[in-house]
Amino acid sequence: MGDKSAKHGPHIDDQLRHETEGLQRAARPTRVEEWKEPEPVEDDRDRDPTSANLADREGTPPGMSPDDVERRSNIARYLAGFHEPMRPAALADRAARNGAPDDVVRDLRNLPDQEYTRVAEVSDALGLGNETRRV
Template sequence: MTIERGSDKHGPRTDDGLAGEVEGLVRSGHSTHAEEWKDPEPSGEDQPTADLSAEGTLTGGTPAGVDAGDVEGRSELASYLGKEVWPATADALREVAVERQATDRVLQEIARLPQDREYANVQEVWEALGGGREQRF
């Protein structure tokens, strides 16, 4: 069993030091600088509020050609199939999904795949299941 730390870019000593630098800010919810001049300046009156777009509050975006359901479904498939399996047939994909204890929904989707071809990546699998394709401009 491995213990995951907050970062794999630094060593434990550096991680602890960086965590200590922001601990006061995280706990207090406001600036911890003693001198006001050290605080970051707020947005000016002529600058947009960071959480608003021209149409209102920002929400997560999706690429052209797909909707949120496509993104979620394709991501779920990818999380169980991984990167090592490609190229693969429907049978090979089913074996990997069962081995990785995929959800019933993922297993049902893979069972619907046409058996007569080999798939190069998750996008090809998703398209064979009737999912959308991102439009590149």
């Protein structure tokens, strides 16, 4: 009775034992569908988590630095909700009303004088680039 659970009855214990028998014997994942497998854990033993070298970290699109990603994120945050075409002065005013710092407002005012309809267009005009879809 030592291997029996006090939480379940003997029937449920036998069923759970049967369900996990293949996993215990194989000592590896036994699922046929790969998409059901758990994701592997990234091993970062050789990396210093306190290092300031952010360029090597995952998450930044090719051709963009982490600073570019941060600037693009700030611009998108302060321009939130704009859908109609806007010129640089209107973009800067909108960002200022949303509490943007002076450097973001200045960057928006210095954009080439044309109408912008998406944050991606603003980002391109500032030379920040855009993330391409990852497959």
